[in-house]
Amino acid sequence: MNNPNNIVEMVGITKSFPGVVALEDVDFSLRKGEIHALVGENGAGKSTLIKILTGVEQPDRGTIALDGKFVHVRSPQHSQELGISTVYQEVNLCTNISVAENIMLGREPHRFGSIHWKKMNEMAQHAIDRLNIDVDVTKPLGNYSIAIQQMVAIARALEVLSAKVLILDEPTSSLDIQETNLLFDVMRRLKSEGIGIIFITHFLDQVYQIADRITVLRNGKLVGSYEASALPRFELVAKMLGRSLVELDAMAKEKSQEEGGENKQPLVEAKALGLTGTLKPVDLQINASEVLGIAGLLGSGRTEMVSLIYGVTTPDTGSLVVDGKEVTKFSPLESLKRGVALCPEDRKAEGVVGDLTVRENIILALQARYGWFKFISPQKQNEIANKYIQMLGIVTPSPEQLVKNLSGGNQQKVILARWLATNPKVLILDEPTRGIDVGAKTEIQKLVIQLAEEGKSCMFISSELDEVMRVSDRIAVLRDRSKVAEYANDVDEKTLIQAMAGEV
Amino acid sequence: MIERIKTFVARYGALLLTLVIFLSVYFAGGQLYPAMRKPQVFFNLFINDSSLLLVSIGMTMVILSGGGGIDLSVGGMIALVSTASAALLRAGVSPFIVLPLMIVMGVALGALMGWIIQSLKVQPFIATLMGLFFTRGMAYIISLTSVTITNDVYRTFALTPIHIPFISKAYIYPTTLVGPIMLIVAIYLSFFTRFGRTIYAMGNNEQSAMLMGLPVARTKILVYAFSGLCSALAGIVFSMSLLAGYGQFATGMELDAIASVVIGGTSLSGGVGNVIGTLFGVLIHGTIVSILQFNGTLSSWWTRIGVGVLTLIAIGIQSIFSVKTKRS
Numbered sequence: 001m002n003n004p005n006n007i008v009e010m011v012g013i014t015k016s017f018p019g020v021v022a023l024e025d026v027d028f029s030l031r032k033g034e035i036h037a038l039v040g041e042n043g044a045g046k047s048t049l050i051k052i053l054t055g056v057e058q059p060d061r062g063t064i065a066l067d068g069k070f071v072h073v074r075s076p077q078h079s080q081e082l083g084i085s086t087v088y089q090e091v092n093l094c095t096n097i098s099v100a101e102n103i104m105l106g107r108e109p110h111r112f113g114s115i116h117w118k119k120m121n122e123m124a125q126h127a128i129d130r131l132n133i134d135v136d137v138t139k140p141l142g143n144y145s146i147a148i149q150q151m152v153a154i155a156r157a158l159e160v161l162s163a164k165v166l167i168l169d170e171p172t173s174s175l176d177i178q179e180t181n182l183l184f185d186v187m188r189r190l191k192s193e194g195i196g197i198i199f200i201t202h203f204l205d206q207v208y209q210i211a212d213r214i215t216v217l218r219n220g221k222l223v224g225s226y227e228a229s230a231l232p233r234f235e236l237v238a239k240m241l242g243r244s245l246v247e248l249d250a251m252a253k254e255k256s257q258e259e260g261g262e263n264k265q266p267l268v269e270a271k272a273l274g275l276t277g278t279l280k281p282v283d284l285q286i287n288a289s290e291v292l293g294i295a296g297l298l299g300s301g302r303t304e305m306v307s308l309i310y311g312v313t314t315p316d317t318g319s320l321v322v323d324g325k326e327v328t329k330f331s332p333l334e335s336l337k338r339g340v341a342l343c344p345e346d347r348k349a350e351g352v353v354g355d356l357t358v359r360e361n362i363i364l365a366l367q368a369r370y371g372w373f374k375f376i377s378p379q380k381q382n383e384i385a386n387k388y389i390q391m392l393g394i395v396t397p398s399p400e401q402l403v404k405n406l407s408g409g410n411q412q413k414v415i416l417a418r419w420l421a422t423n424p425k426v427l428i429l430d431e432p433t434r435g436i437d438v439g440a441k442t443e444i445q446k447l448v449i450q451l452a453e454e455g456k457s458c459m460f461i462s463s464e465l466d467e468v469m470r471v472s473d474r475i476a477v478l479r480d481r482s483k484v485a486e487y488a489n490d491v492d493e494k495t496l497i498q499a500m501a502g503e504v
Numbered sequence: 505m506i507e508r509i510k511t512f513v514a515r516y517g518a519l520l521l522t523l524v525i526f527l528s529v530y531f532a533g534g535q536l537y538p539a540m541r542k543p544q545v546f547f548n549l550f551i552n553d554s555s556l557l558l559v560s561i562g563m564t565m566v567i568l569s570g571g572g573g574i575d576l577s578v579g580g581m582i583a584l585v586s587t588a589s590a591a592l593l594r595a596g597v598s599p600f601i602v603l604p605l606m607i608v609m610g611v612a613l614g615a616l617m618g619w620i621i622q623s624l625k626v627q628p629f630i631a632t633l634m635g636l637f638f639t640r641g642m643a644y645i646i647s648l649t650s651v652t653i654t655n656d657v658y659r660t661f662a663l664t665p666i667h668i669p670f671i672s673k674a675y676i677y678p679t680t681l682v683g684p685i686m687l688i689v690a691i692y693l694s695f696f697t698r699f700g701r702t703i704y705a706m707g708n709n710e711q712s713a714m715l716m717g718l719p720v721a722r723t724k725i726l727v728y729a730f731s732g733l734c735s736a737l738a739g740i741v742f743s744m745s746l747l748a749g750y751g752q753f754a755t756g757m758e759l760d761a762i763a764s765v766v767i768g769g770t771s772l773s774g775g776v777g778n779v780i781g782t783l784f785g786v787l788i789h790g791t792i793v794s795i796l797q798f799n800g801t802l803s804s805w806w807t808r809i810g811v812g813v814l815t816l817i818a819i820g821i822q823s824i825f826s827v828k829t830k831r832s
Contacts, residue, residue, distance in 0.1 A: 094708040096775040114696030
C-alpha cells in the first residue's frame with residue numbers, strides 16, 4: 001500500500017473467459033474524495049473490471065485492497081457490505097412506492113411492530129438533503145425524472161449501505177444537460193465528503209468536466225492512469241482507439257472527391273409527404289450511392305419522418321416514390337419487399353431479440369421477407385450469418401451466441417447485419433451509434449460510407465452533428481416537425497446548428 | 505391546490521371510483537326496490553359474500569405481488585376444506601382439532617404453490633390451476649355427495665345472530681366477522697410491514713426489488729401461503745354457513761374474486777391497488793346479486809353479466825386515469 005489515500009487498490013488483475021482474455025494485469029486505484037473516469041472502447045475491459053470490484057466475477061489473479069486491507073469480494077451483496085455501491089443507467093428501484101421507501105426499505109425504522117412512517121420519511125429526507133436536491137420523499141418515485149431517480153438510488157447507496165465507493169455506470173446516457181449538471185453537483189458534493197467515485201461514460205466532454213483522473217483501458221490492458229488536467233483530449237481519444245482519426249477523415253475526403261461527376265438518380269422521392277399533427281409536408285430525395293444525413297433536435301420530427309417513409313404510419317398528404325414506383329400500401333412488410341430497411345433508434349425495445357442467437361437475429365428479417373413458411377436451410381442460415389459476422393466484424397465466439405451477451409456496439413452490428421441480409425436498396429439508420437463507444441462508432445460510420453459506395457442509399461440520423469457531417473453527402477435539417485433546410489456536406493457546423501435552432 | 509388535487513386523484517382515484525360505482529349501484533337498487541333500503545340488506549352483503557371477501561383479500565395480495573401473480577385454487581380450496589372438515593366432524597373429530605387442521609392445510613398448500621412458483625419457475629397461472637384441480641379433485645375423493653354437518657359448535661357459529669347495536673332488527677353471524685378481521689390484518693400487512701411493502705416493490709419490478717436487497721423469494725412464497733390461509737378461512741366460513749361440505753361448493757369463485765379485485769382498482773400487472781378497493785369490489789358483486797334477488801324473475805347469470813360490464817367500465821375509466829396522470 002504505497003498510498004494511504006487510496007480507498008481502492010487493485011493490483012495485477014487478470015481475468016479470462018473461455019477464448020478471451022478480458023483483463024490482463026490491470027492496476028487501478030481510487031483515492032478518497034476523487035472522481036475517477038474509466039474510459040475505453042467496448043470490450044476494453046471496463047465492465048469486467050467493475051464486475052470484479054463488485055464481486056460479480058472473481059479474478060484469476062491479482063489483489064484488491066479496500067482502505068489498505070486485502071479483501072476477497074465474494075458477491076455483489078458482499079461488496080455492498082464492504083461499502084461499494086453501483087448506480088446504473090437503468091435505475092434499479094421501484095417506481096410505484098414512495099421515494100422514502102425506495103431509500104429506506106430493508107433498513108426501515110419500526111415502532112410497535114409496524115413501520116414508523118414518520119421517522120422513515122424524516123430519515124429519507126435527511127438522506128436527500130445531503131445531496132441538496134428538492135424532492136418530496138412521500139411521493140411515488142415514478143413522479144420524478146430519471147435523473148432524480150438516479151439520485152434517489154445514490155441516496156439509497158449512501159444511506160442504507162453507507163457506501164464509501166460509488167460506481168456510476170453510464171449514469172448520464174439518458175439525461176439532458178440540466179439533469180446532467182444536477183448529477184454533477186451531487187457528485188462534487190459527495191467528493192468533498194471524501195467519497196471515491198468511479199465514473200464510467202462515453203461522453204468525453206463530461207469526463208473533462210468532472211473527472212480528476214482518467215484511467216484508459218484498451219483490449220483488456222491498462223493504457224494508463226492520468227491526471228485529467230495533464231491529458232489533452234486529442235491524446236485521450238488516440239489512447240482509447242490506439243489509432244488516430246486521420247484515417248477516417250482521409251476516407252471521407254476521398255469519398256467526396258470521387259462523387260463529383262456521378263450521375264445521380266433518386267431511389268426515394270417524397271413529395272409533400274406529411275401526416276397532420278405529426279409531420280408537416282416534406283420534400284425529400286435520396287439518390288443511389290448516397291448518404292443523406294438528417295440533423296435535428298429531439299422532437300424535431302426525425303423519427304416521425306422515418307416512420308412515414310418506412311410505412312409504420314400512413315401519410316395523409318403527398319406521395320412517396322420508391323425505386324420508380326409510387327407507394328400505395330404503407331406497412332413495414334411492404335417496405336421490406338420494396339427494399340427499404342429501418343434500423344430503429346431503441347435497439348433494446350425495437351431491434352434485437354436478446355434471447356435469440358446471433359444467427360437467428362440476422363436471419364429474422366430475411367425470413368419475414370421470404371414469408372414464414374418458406375424454409376431457409378440451416379446450412380444457408382449459417383452461411384449468411386458467418387458472412388455478415390465477418391463483413392461487419394461482429395465480435396462473438398460463435399453465431400450461436402445469444403445476442404444479449406454481446407456488447408452494445410456488437411448488438412448494433414447484428415441489427416445492421418439483419419437488414420443487410422435482406423439486401424435492401426435503401427437503409428434507414430436511426431441513431432445507429434447511440435450508447436456505443438468511440439471505436440465502434442467509427443466502425444459503424446465507416447460501414448455506412450462503404451455501403452453507399454456499393455450503391456445503396458442510406459439515411460443517417462444522429463444527434464451527434466460531427467458524425468452526421470462526417471458521414472453524409474447531403475444533410476437535411478428538421479425543426480418543429482418540418483424540413484427547414486438542406487445542405488451539401490461542406491456546410492460548417494455553425495450553420496447547421498443555427499438551422500436546427502431556428503436562427504437563420 | 506390543483507397540484508394537491510392531482511396527487512389526491514392519482515393516489516386515491518381508483519378507490520374513489522370503486523366507491524362511487526358501489527354507491528350508485530346500491531342506490532339504484534334502493535330506487536328500484538324500496539325493500540332494499542332496509543339496513544339489514546347492507547349487512548346481508550357481508551353475510552352472503554363473507555367467503556368471497558376472504559378469498560378476494562388473499563387474491564389481492566397475490567395479484568399485487570406481480571410477476572403474473574394469481575391464485576386460481578381458491579374455489580377448490582373452499583370445496584376441499586368444507587368437505588374435509590365435514591367428513592372429519594362426521595367421524596367424530598373435535599371441531600377444535602378440525603379448525604386448526606384446516607387452517608394449517610390451507611397455509612401449507614398455499615406455501616407449496618408459492619414454492620413451486622418461486623423455485624421451479626412455474627407460471628402462477630399453471631401452478632395454481634394445478635392447485636385448483638388437486639383441491640377440487642381431493643374434495644370429490646373424500647365424498648362424491650354433499651356431507652351434512654351436525655356438530656353443535658358449528659351450529660352455534662352458524663345460527664347465532666349477533667344484533668347490531670343502535671340499528672333495530674339488524675344482525676350478522678359470528679362467521680361474518682372473519683372477513684372484516686382479515687381485511688384489517690391485510691391492511692396492516694400491506695401498509696405497515698416490510699412484508700407488505702416488499703409485495704408492492706416486487707409487484708412493480710421484481711428485479712429491482714431483488715437488487716434492493718428485499719427478500720423477494722420468501723415474500724413470494726409467503727404471499728401464496730397468505731392466500732391459502734384466506735381460502736381455508738373462507739372454506740370454514742362457507743361450511744359453517746351452509747352446515748355442509750361438498751366438492752361443488754364455490755365453483756368459479758376464483759373468477760368472481762379476480763373480478764372483485766380488478767373492480768377494486770388493483771392492476772393485474774402488480775404493484776398498484778389495495779385491499780380496501782377489493783372490499784368495495786366484493787360489495788358491488790353482492791349488491792348486484794341482491795338486486796337480482798329482489799327482482800326475482802331474472803336469471804342469476806345476470807350477476808355475471810352485470811359484474812362483467814362493471815369490470816369493463818371500471819378498468820376503462822382507470823386506464824383513462826392512468827394515461828392522464830402519466831401525461832401530467
